[in-house]
Amino acid sequence: MEQIGIIGVGEIARAIVEGLSDGVAEPPRIHLSPRGAATAAEPARRYPNAQVRADNQDVADRSDVLILAVRPQDAAAALPGLRIGDGSVVVSAIAGIGIDELRGMPGTDAPLVRTIPMPAVRERRSVTVAHPSHPVVDALFDRLGGTLPVADEAAFSVFSTLTGTLSTHYRYLATLTDWASRQGVPAEEADRYVRGPSPGNRARRRARAGRRDPLPPAAAGDHETAGGSSERIRTTWFDAANAEALTRALDGFLARLRQVRQRRPPVLSGTGRG
Template identity: 55%
Template sequence: MIIAVRRQDRHEALAGLRVDGDKTVVNVMAGVANDDLRGTLATDAPLVRAIPLPAVRARRSVTVTFPSHPAANVLFEYLGGVLHVADEAAFDVFSALTGTLTAHCTYLATLTSWASGHGIAADDAERYVRGLFQEVGRALSDEARSLHQLAADHETPNGNNERIRTSWSDTANSEALEKALDDLLADLK
């Protein structure tokens, strides 16, 4: 059984639901610990937290789980792989990382809007930005290279990429991102 409702709706949505102890419950609600869900469901059934991302549709995304459970492992291996974590604190860190997905897409949309503001047709700008970052996305599958190495491989010393990286990815922006992640992590606990 998969429980997938918004955290704020869980009490109303799950009221009266009882789960037999021989079932396995996969909890995909962000910020809802297994102990909390166990109390809501009043069950002794095995509970597994999971973070299935949209790419599971194409079987291309690893799913973070806690704790490891054979039934959940089979399901998520089929959908792109499983990454088991040791405890719910580690699980919450991975959950916070998922909060960066739309920021990435918004970054790409900002690039497109910037180009449009400089006279490039919006369709052309978006086509170019998509093509530019699709290749970088494919390069992410090369796990032999760290993310730092991947960045270095795409950067010419004293070139355009280095200029934007060092101007935009400064200490203040890095600290702002880390604070946003810390704040989200605190809310997920």
Template identity: 50%
Template sequence: MIQSSDLRPTLARVGTLQRVGVIGVGEIGKAVVEGLRHDGDPTPEIHLSPRGASADLAERYEAVHLCTDNQQVVDRSDLVLIAVRGPDRHSLAGLHIPGDKIVVNVMAGISNDDLRSILDTVAPLVRAIPLPAVRERMSVTVVHPSDPVVNAMFDVLGGALPVADEAAFDVFSALTGTLTSHYAFLVTLAEWASSHGIAPDDADRYVRGLFENVGRSLGDETRTLPGLAADHETPNGSNERIRTTWFVPASAGLRESLDALLTDLRRP
């Protein structure tokens, strides 16, 4: 089996990325393709595995091509983004990936060592956590290890955040597990308002507007997160009351859930 110490350096391959392949075109794979095509530029050329949203994307965008199988994706690409579901990772066995390719591993909970043992390749492997907002080029993507070509691609999609090791990478991966809880929180607010006589459409519209404003304030990186929280709270006011009576007691449970998720992510 090929060892990680056999990795070839990537510095010689810095430059314009011409061909990207995506194996596993689910929500994240689709978002990456849409992000790369966000401004209408037909570069890089994109090659897709023949499942999921591939056919629709190939019809919608110039220079996006549907391949017959995963090996053809590899053969036609300089950088291959692997976004299959973790339980399906063994379907990748048998792919031939030459050492002059770059493999981007976006499978949650699948380490680079695990993926390398399946692929048996000397090609550089980079883990990444692209989020759906990369389709609008509005999401920072955590990467490990740092690779100039991969960083450049995610800089286009909203920014790359290289981290030092997989332990740090796993912490960021655990944070992504809170996304649907945020949406469920908004659902609860709207449902609570409806239970008190507010029309569901009105409750939905108001809650969306309330938190769209929060999103805009988060875009101001000159203000810290604690600073933003303090700026939106009046002493003895309504926000302080909900924070201290509901969120502060509940935050211990949130931390415990994140710790448990992190433990699972680090389990071999």
């Protein structure tokens, strides 16, 4: 049976466990690091194929594929001293640490692949950027929505930068929904409309669970690691003043549309579609 280990059980690890296990007839065996016992125990409680192990080395010893999902600032404490068999494949989800730097941390000559898994892998709807391409890693993320192997680390960094804009994007959508609901439009309709066909959004998962209330703005936090690039872009660019500026622009545009309607009777007047 396939043996997958994860060191660093937070948002991304939980999403990977869920994506690999939820409703899957023959899920892989998943070994989880014990740090933050309550957090690590939650996926293990939900999925019998996942178990919390004694320590990080125990996880590494049991795994053919070892996923590193600690925060960048924790890597220097988590990885040195870790022994990883050369027959394993190491998958790093750690943002901002290049392959050369990573190679020097745990003791291994195993193949090392950098990836950008997103929270939507839990719904098997998110494409995961990977470098370099490796058949085992490509097959793993193909099960979670697809793999996008990129040619080099320069291209990988471009995708990392794009990733850093996503929580800003979700906050932007939440601002649009808030604004629309203040204009009297049902929030769930505005939410469904502005989210459109975007893949892997939590709104779909909530809808499947029968929840029709709009996603709270705090959902941006799911796409961020504390102190990471996503948080920095959101808080420096999409701050309260920017949200207010967007709201004012929307107000201004709506006011202009209303003036136009007042001056010129709508062609479809009486159909309810003007």
